[in-house]
Amino acid sequence: MTEIIDVLVVGAGPAGLSSAFFLRHMGDDLEVLTLDRMEGRRRSRYHSICGEGISVGAFSELTPIRPWAVKDRVDKAVINWPGGVRTTQRLDGVIIDRPAFLDRLEGMYREEGGHSAVGSLISLKQEEGFYTAVLYDGTELRSRYVIGADGAFSTVRKQIFGTRPLRMLAVERYLVEAETLPETLTFHMGESYGGGYRWEFPCGGLVNTGFPAGTSRLDEYVDKACRFLPFGGVPQVTDGNVLLVGDAAGQANPVSFGGIRTSMVAGKRAAKAVIAGKPERYRRWWERSRLSSPWYMKAHETLAGWSDGDMERAAAPFQGRARLRPLLRRAMTSPRDFHMYIAYGLAFRESW
Template sequence: MVALLKNEYDIVIVGAGPAGCSAAYFSKFFDSDNKFNVLLLEKFSGEKYTEYHHMCGECISHAAFNEIQPLKPKYTIENIEIYKEHVVDNYVLEHKVKGYIIDRPKFFSYIIDEYLKLGGEFEKGTLTKIIQKNDYYNIEIDDKKTVKTKYLIAADGANSTIRKSMHIKDINKITAVQYIIDKESEHNVIEVFYDEIYNGGYKWIFPNGMTTKIGLPQMKDKKIKIDGKIIKKQARVIGFGGIENRVYNNIVLIGDAAGQTNAMSYGGIRPGMYAGKLAAEAIVKYKNPQRYEIKWKKSIFNSEIVNESFQKLEKMNNKEIIEHLEPFNSNIILAIMKIILFKKYRKYWKIYKAYNIERKIGW
């Protein structure tokens, strides 16, 4: 495979996850004169790639597709209409939502096909080394082939080799564990469970065709009982909480490599794809990666309120979890009135603001 590579590219994107596929597709989408040689590089193929990308709830909102038009929601497994939030076995908040459970590996191959049709290249290979030259980079692939590129987009996930090799301060990470259960669950419904044992996170139960996905943050010191016959157990690291800078000369970090997953919801597909589009636009249309940095910093996805609220949730005990969500256990008008009228809710004001952001861009 690596032997087929050219010696020189304008843009190399490392990692064919949501962020990388989006960056690759939009690099060619914005390149209407077909002037840019673009390479998308991915270390996994076949079963390994499929396995890696199914290690996810695979849940994405309808709204995400407004940002990445003309890409379409293909290979959907479920249409999600109801969101149930179980608050410490005390009460359940139920809302109408619009989203999908998507077959991620198939969805990404659809995007890669569209990218190839626009003239992009896709190869299997692992980036092993980067050497910065004057105004370009030499990247080593599989420790044997060297390729020259002007721009390098790091979409290589939470444990990004590129971020590490640049000695950039590490991002916040959690390991999420997910069980595939041999049981159908209520279709069209996603459920989350809040409890102090999840340290600011939550347990989720998502339908997935004939099976169900149950996931939670890894908790080494606690035993969690999972109901149903477990077909498979998976675990993967998520990068959240952001990073100070995403652009270093012509190296651009996107997706989990830049800690762009939402700290409160663990939703990382949408922000990664949005960042991929912004990065591609900045490089191809404006030849200025800093435009991506500026646009990302101004975007609602880059929310300090969400990060700060997650830190507050991490410290909450069950009494506080129950108390702060209690106003929402009624209709929205009543909820707003309770929050305004009762002093005990005022200390949660920032968290309520974060929930409002979550409602718009959480997944």
């Protein structure tokens, strides 16, 4: 029989690499193996299908991971609402070269003594005291713990949990040669985006833009791609010694749709729980975390049901720069929209 390793991390994206790195960095010499079905240019291509925006604040929870491979810095968000209403929010963030960022994180993980393998998981079964993973080429791996960080269509989730994330959005991402506001995350809101938005982010001399698939059209571009974004969570993030993190657990924020930060923070928490030998601690953390607050999903559903007129009415008082005092005043005088203001206020601070 093949050796039983301590932890198999399926998927080496932001969630998987954060889990794996912290398992080695904080753990007492656990044997950790990451497994990813892609390598080289295919993997870089997959991970570049993203807005690549992340707040600087995200990294305060992830030391010693830093915002490496920065393509652009951003210091504000400009949100264009229907009716010509424009709101501005000061923030501090970066646009990263995500494949290069992940390469660097993988390098750090290997320096900590972690191992990586290329292969596609096709089945996962619980046996007596361990899990058996079968790969596409027939290889079998045995592990005491499994972290499922294998993205939107997670095989780990299907095999062990038999569940799905609450919502799944297909998103089109384009790179275009165009002008955009410098150092600014630009958003366009409207009823046609179905609770989502159109974004324009600076991207190393180009503009990274996109929208929920089918809600808009763009004919001239340098590059076009589409990827799925799950959100709204899954019924359970742990089952025995199997833990789901990142998109596998539908952890992207339902308001901002940021998922890199949540994936990496969840990865660190999952690693901590595995090191303690108590996976349910990760479940408890996630259920109590503000990152999984039902306010976000409620705000998403509300926005998805709003007309352009509703959006204009709600955003108009914040024309110009949104400040805390008018936000609170508006929240008190308009109880119907209260959860929206709270969710949007929090989303800018902690969801990306």
